[in-house]
Amino acid sequence: MELVKKLLAGDRRALAHTISLVEDDGPEAHAALAALYPHTGRAHVIGITGAPGTGKSTLVNALARLYRRRQLTVGIVAVDPTSPFSGGALLGDRIRMRDLAGDAGVFIRSMATRGSLGGLAQATGDVILVLDAAGFQRVLVETVGVGQAEVEIASSAHTVVVVTAPGLGDEVQAIKAGVMEIADIFAVNKADREGAEHTVMAIQMMQGLAPQAMVPGSRADDGWEPPILKTVATRGQGVAELLEAIEAHAAYLHESHLFERRERARVLGELEAILQAELLARLRARLPEERLETLVEQVLARRLDPYTAVAQLLESGGSL
Numbered sequence: 617m618e619l620v621k622k623l624l625a626g627d628r629r630a631l632a633h634t635i636s637l638v639e640d641d642g643p644e645a646h647a648a649l650a651a652l653y654p655h656t657g658r659a660h661v662i663g664i665t666g667a668p669g670t671g672k673s674t675l676v677n678a679l680a681r682l683y684r685r686r687q688l689t690v691g692i693v694a695v696d697p698t699s700p701f702s703g704g705a706l707l708g709d710r711i712r713m714r715d716l717a718g719d720a721g722v723f724i725r726s727m728a729t730r731g732s733l734g735g736l737a738q739a740t741g742d743v744i745l746v747l748d749a750a751g752f753q754r755v756l757v758e759t760v761g762v763g764q765a766e767v768e769i770a771s772s773a774h775t776v777v778v779v780t781a782p783g784l785g786d787e788v789q790a791i792k793a794g795v796m797e798i799a800d801i802f803a804v805n806k807a808d809r810e811g812a813e814h815t816v817m818a819i820q821m822m823q824g825l826a827p828q829a830m831v832p833g834s835r836a837d838d839g840w841e842p843p844i845l846k847t848v849a850t851r852g853q854g855v856a857e858l859l860e861a862i863e864a865h866a867a868y869l870h871e872s873h874l875f876e877r878r879e880r881a882r883v884l885g886e887l888e889a890i891l892q893a894e895l896l897a898r899l900r901a902r903l904p905e906e907r908l909e910t911l912v913e914q915v916l917a918r919r920l921d922p923y924t925a926v927a928q929l930l931e932s933g934g935s936l
Contacts, residue, residue, distance in 0.1 A: 617648065617651060619634060619637075620634070620651040620652055623652070623749070623750055624652075624749065624750070626751070628720075631723065631746065631750050634648055634652075634746050635743050635746055638743055639739045639743070641739065645742070648746075649742055649746075653745065655748075656745050656749050657748065658748060658751075658753070659691070659747065659748040659752055659753060659754065659755045660755070660774055660775065660866050661748075661755045661757060661775070662679075662754060662755065662756050662757065662777065663757045663770070663772065663773030663775070663776040664756060664758045664759070664777050665759040665776060665777070665778055665779065665798075666778055666779035666780055667784060669781065670780055670781040670784065670805055671781060671805040671849050671850070672805075673694065673758060674805075674849040674850055675779060675803065675847065675849040675855070675858075676692060676756050676758050677716065677849070678847075678849045678852055678855040679756060679855060679858065679862075680692060680716055682859050683754050684721055687721075688721075689721040689722070689752045689753050689754070690722050690752060690753070690755075690756060691725075691748075691752035691754070691755040691756070692716075692722065692723070692755075692756045692757075692758070693725055693740060693743055693744060693755065694725070694727070694758045695727050695728075695758065695759055695760045696727065696760060723752065725743060725747075727739065727740060727743065741772050744772060757769065770798035771881075771882055771886075774866065774869060775800045775801065775865045775866060775869075776799055777799075777800070778801070778803070779803045780805070780819070781804065781809070782804070782806060782807070782810065782812045782814065782815045783810070783811050799842050800840060800842055800865050801842055801862065802819050802842055802844040802845065803845050803854075803858055804816055804844065804845070804846045804847070805847045805848070806848065806849075807847060807848055807853070807854065808848045808851075808853075816844050816846065819844050820844065823841075838874050839872065840874075845857055845858050845861060899930070903929065903932065907929075908929070911928065911929065
């Protein structure tokens with residue numbers, strides 16, 4: 617298709633249009649992704665996650681500038697929260713990263729979560745693929761920063777940087793969020809504030825408390841010891857060291873053949889997610905609306921339990 621040809625030729629308007637198609641979903645988006653897929657698999661995807669107020673956007677901005685100094689192209693996906701009332705999103709990261717505007721080697725896209733609770737918009741994975749196909753060598757994905765629901769980034773990124781900051785109570789929140797299992801690198805940002813050393817020590821303590829027998833195949837089982845780095849993103853302090861740690865982790869993944877294992881797990885998860893969505897859509901299309909409403913009423917009245925209701929839906933759905 618013509619749009620894909622233009623994108624692969626470096627047309628930024630075609631890139632923006634393709635991303636919009638992907639966000640809206642539909643047959644045209646699927647066709648574009650199918651045409652682009654053979655051109656993917658070259659970018660290193662870096663997830664930047666953590667609680668609100670830790671300075672993730674500033675850190676992404678600083679990393680992007682440093683990558684550009686190294687002549688590497690950078691795609692940035694900034695996921696903003698969607699209002700549960702209006703459905704709108706702030707989409708403010710392009711404002712916060714305005715000093716990158718005008719650089720042909722950088723492309724910034726803000727996305728709304730649209731109700732996704734894992735810190736990523738549902739279409740984020742597809743947008744990453746589009747940026748990858750467009751030739752961006754590093755793709756930085758900043759999650760929405762909702763705290764405990766951030767672990768979804770682990771299935772989309774090759775390297776996950778968990779950002780924390782002194783005085784925000786992140787030590788306890790990190791344990792609850794399970795970030796010990798998804799972090800490849802810890803960045804203690806705003807390290808010029810009082811309590812930075814305490815935050816570092818708290819993370820070190822959590823690493824020491826982590827169970828010795830990790831789940832096979834999990835991030836904690838890959839033999840990589842997540843470094844803890846102090847940064848002051850507003851001044852650029854520690855950002856070069858953070859970039860070096862990201863690149864060291866990328867090299868480690870390839871040298872240890874963990875990259876292939878993670879890619880296999882990512883593809884499996886992606887296939888399962890698409891399959892679930894497709895099967896649900898087909899089932900809903902086959903079922904009369906009144907049938908579903910009847911079951912809802914029966915479950916509400918406690919005359920039927922949800923598991924039995926789903927079993928009845930599957931039986932009445934026939935062949936999908």
